[in-house]
Amino acid sequence: MTFSSNNDIKKDIYPEQIRAARALLDWTREDLASASGLTVRTLARIESAQTTPRQTTIKALSTALEAAGVEFIPENGSGPGVRLAHRLSRS
Incomplete structure (x- = not known):
């Protein structure tokens, strides 16, 4: 994944x-x-x-965020987004 010319990250991130x-x-x-x-x-x-990050930089970011429970939602007509992959339990 890298930035494209219009400053968005390919692969819809x-x-x-x-x-x-x-x-x-x-x-x-x-x-x-960290x-x-x-x-x-x-x-x-x-x-x-x-800046235009290197592919390894984008991979490091997405790996860290996904490991913490974030799911990247690709652009599907409504625009790209993120959500927590696991529901949070409210205490």
Whole structure:
């Protein structure tokens, strides 16, 4: 997966999805950077579409987020999204 020329991530994973995934997990950029092995600065540049990340970088991000329970939803006419793969139990 890489960024295309219009700053979206191929395979229907977009910077907005990365930010939304962090929000679902209640993760800071520092949390995701730690889980993925990236720097906070790199993550910030990716999330703001200021850089074209390498395929290995996108793989590290998606692997970390999916391992934490995020599921990426491809664009299907309603737009791309994210959701938690497992329902949260309310205490």
